[in-house]
Amino acid sequence: MSRFKGFGTLFGIELKLNVRDMNMVVFAIAMPLVVLAVLGIVYDTDPAFEGAGYSFVEQSFGAVASIAICAAGAMGLPLAVADYRERKVFKRMKATPASPALILGVSLAIYALYAAVSLALLWAVATLAFGVQMRGSWPAFLGGWLLTLAGMLSIGLVVGGLARTSKQASIIASILYFPMLVFSGATLPFEIMPPAVQQVAGVMPLSQGIQLMKSAFLGAPPDVAAVPLAVLAAVAVACTAVAVRFFRWE
Amino acid sequence: MDEVIRAKGLSKSYGGRPVVRDLGLCVGAGEVFGLLGANGAGKTTSVECLLGVRKPDAGTVRILGMDPQRERRRLFQRVGVQFQEGSHQAEIRVDELCRETACLYGRPADWRALLARFGLEGRERAQVKQLSGGQRQRLFIVLALTGRPQVVFLDELTTGLDVKARRDVWRTLEELKHDGLTIFLTSHFMDEVEALCDRVLILRDGREAFSGTVGQAVDASPCSTFEDAYLWFSGEEPEGPDGDEEKGNVR
Secondary structure, three states: OOOOOOOOHHHHHHHHHHHHHHHHHHHHHHHHHHHHHHHHOOOOOOOOOOOOOOOOOHHHHHHHHHHHHHHHHHHHHHHHHHHHHHOOOHHHOOOOOHHHHHHHHHHHHHHHHHHHHHHHHHHHHHHHOOOOOOOOOOHHHHHHHHHHHHHHHHHHHHHHHHHOHHHHHHHHHHHHHHHHHHOOOOOOOOHHHHHHHHHHHOOHHHHHHHHHHHHHHHHHOOHHHHHHHHHHHHHHHHHHHHHHHHHHOO | OOOOEEEEEEEEOOOOOOEEEEEEEEEOOEEEEEEOOOOOHHHHHHHHHHHHOOOEEEEEEEEOOOOOOOOOOOOOOOEEEOOOOOOOOOOEHHHHHHHHHHHHOOOOOHHHHHHHHHHOOOOOOHHHHOHHHHHHHHHHHHHHHHOOOOOEOOOOOOOOHHHHHHHHHHHHHHHHHHOOEEEEOOOHHHHHHHHHOEEEEEOOOOEEEEEEEEEHHHHHHHOOOHHHHHHHHOOOOOOOOOOOOOOOOOO
């Protein structure tokens, strides 16, 4: 238990520092709400297509919920990790009874919290303003959400843990973040993209996560989830293994 | 005298280039021990190997009887470390950094009292990056003392402090020493070393060039002041003073 001593205090202070920084408040909390609002205003309660049993906004809910996950895993976490290494915060922790892993765990918890808060706010707005209903199963949707979060945070650990400098981490993060945000269907609905773009973009882990959440939300037959499930689980396991093996504390 | 720090045969190379060679030292309880040497002589690497944050190629270290590599967590309940450059989060405030540090220890000291003792009262809400260099330096001494350590490692203790602040820090360290604290420091200021250190070890190219008291260093060199003796041992001015009667001109 003493291994986690100080977790609560660190979590409180680090969260405050993170909110003060505002980046995640904008990209993980405000931006998904703006995207949802735009979709809601444009499509209101229109069905996803002629004769669909669900609305366009319902079809997009999983995608919008992935925006915060993308911001956390592809941007927030890698930058925070690289920054703490460069500032020698990890090194200082090494000369205390805690370990650098404690503050890394605190960071992971904070980014997971952003994603969870974003999901809760999105749900509240979607049901109250746009009449969105869960068409599939909550446990399946939340399971897909968790797996997407795990996959993206593990990618963030690899980027942050292996980048040599903060500068390098921020370049890699941008290369990951912006294409995933635009082409995986998180902001622009996947359905309106040309088939060629869909095929290329479909490879990205975030696209897989969105497919998983979407099919769970709409109650699609479970076999649709098989490929995304396998891809995301593989990404999460492989990236976590790489991060654990090659993580650079200094 | 109880032995607090003991190192034997400590060696470390980077890419085949030896940085620390066969270093041995012993520090007793309540002693103030100074590790000296020119930039690049291996001071920082030596300290990091002693603390176990860097793994030596050879040699053994015991601090308070513990192996810093294997018993890191237990050891750092009783050992405080001040790092050379302030390593802290970008936007953190003084009180936040103090709380983050205090929450890691079993029985932390009252950090507000420590801040006051080092002349930082009223600065709790300031951002760490907005402190002056001297205030930041003193804050990092406060952090090193927050866990109520038996031993502290102070790296470049008073670099960046003005004359008055340096004297204040010395006085506080004297008090802490009287309370039984063992202090391991590195410094660039020989007046500070003379004022504080019971014993010193001078490194030259990663090897011990001298070990003993300040007085013994002067006696064992052809010099008449400790600063000259230091320069002579560390190889920065290997010629020694020009004449026998030289009275400690500063370079």
